[in-house]
Amino acid sequence: MMILCLLLCGCAGEKKDMNNQDTVRLMVTSDLHYLSKELYDPQSPVFQLLMSKNDGKLVEEGALILETLKQKAIEEKPDVLLLCGDITFNGELISLKEVSSVLKEIEDAGIPVLVTTGNHDIFYRSCMTYFGDVPGVTEDISDTAFAEVMGEYGYDEALYRDENSLSYIYALNESLWFLVLDANQVTSPCSIGGETLVWMDEKLAEAEEKGIQVITMCHQNILIQSEMMYQGYVLYNHETVEKILKSHGVYLCLSGHSHLQHTSVSDGLTDICNESIAVYPLQYGMIDVNPGQRTFNHELKTLGILNEESFDMFSKTVLRMVTAQVEENVEDPAVREKMIDYALRMNAAYFSGNREEMENLSQAEELSLWKTYCGDSFWGMYLKNIISELEKS
Secondary structure, X not given: OOOOOOOOOOOOOOOOOOOOOOOEEEEEEEOOOEOOHXXXXXXXXXXXXXXXXXXXXXXXXXXXXXXXXXXXXXXXXXXXXXXXOOOEOOOEHHHHHHHHHXXXXXXXXXXXXXXXXXXXXXXXXXXXXXXXXXXXXXXXXXXXXXXXXXXXXXXXXXXXXXXXXXXXXXXXXXXXEEEEEOOEEOOEEOOOOHHXXXXXXXXXXXXXXXXXXXXXXXXXXXXXXXOOOOOOOEOOOHHHHHHHHHHOOOOEEEEOOOOOOEEEEEOOEEEEEOOEOOOOOOEEEEEEEEOOOOEEEEEEEEOOOOHHHHHHHHHHHHHHHHHHHHHHHOOOHHHHHHHHHHHHHHHHHHHHOOHXXXXXXXXXXXXXXXXXXXXXXXXXXXXXXXXXXXXXX
């Protein structure tokens, strides 16, 4: 998956002339889940309880992760930085404003930023503060507020904006548009509403007529990324959206939501699902796109910080889920340890998109232990599914 990418450099503070180049360089990430330090006390019982049930996100390191992402963007000098939603932890307005101030610094360095909503960003019911023993309430984010706070990052410069959602089209240059889809309206959660489908169909037809290539960005997945983990992650009406995109020659989609680094392909349409930047190994994608040739190259890079801390948090999440299942079915402590360690390593490789490590682990003897003792369990079937994906691709 690792490839040599072409760096397209420009002067800090000046946007590049995007009409005089064949290759466009994208930097893409997702699921920052940023929580303002104004909203929690790390020592409070209610916050510690929240973190004990965490799904691997380094919530307390959000400021450092965001600052490092900014620095990486300025170093990479992409033609555009794309954030595929779930910018905030649980839809806190103050969190969104703090992220916006950092994104402003990226734009001031001459790098356009485009954002879309995630299901944790607007109309989120569990928008809280964490002090003492009981969670409190903080101001949440309406769709209107999201567009206002994030106006500089796609909305204010949009070529077209949908009247029925926070979807929009951004023209990066004369040959490439971004169709940014909002699938998080109250009236159509985890789906693209009917009126928005009509709108996107019309705009894609216009782009097709003008010979303009379109890349789609959406928080939820447009193609199924995992046969065992797709409900609630892929758009509920993904087949309809997929059909519209294919009918107009769209060949690349960028998504997030699943916290899984994975790529799915269907009849010429590719959906790259981006892992959470707040979860081990804290990685982002660099994609070189040639719109004229309809080709792209994808490389994964890490922020280069908090590797041990992020793996430890990720491990705790996996161990909570897998340990009880193994202990229920295996008496020998040595066998238990081998099986648990194997599940942890395979899951880390799967979620980070490390195909080489997955292939190595697919040949390990520990896999036979899972087949023998826990083949019919959730984790046994989950590991089998990973192996099956490897064999098919």
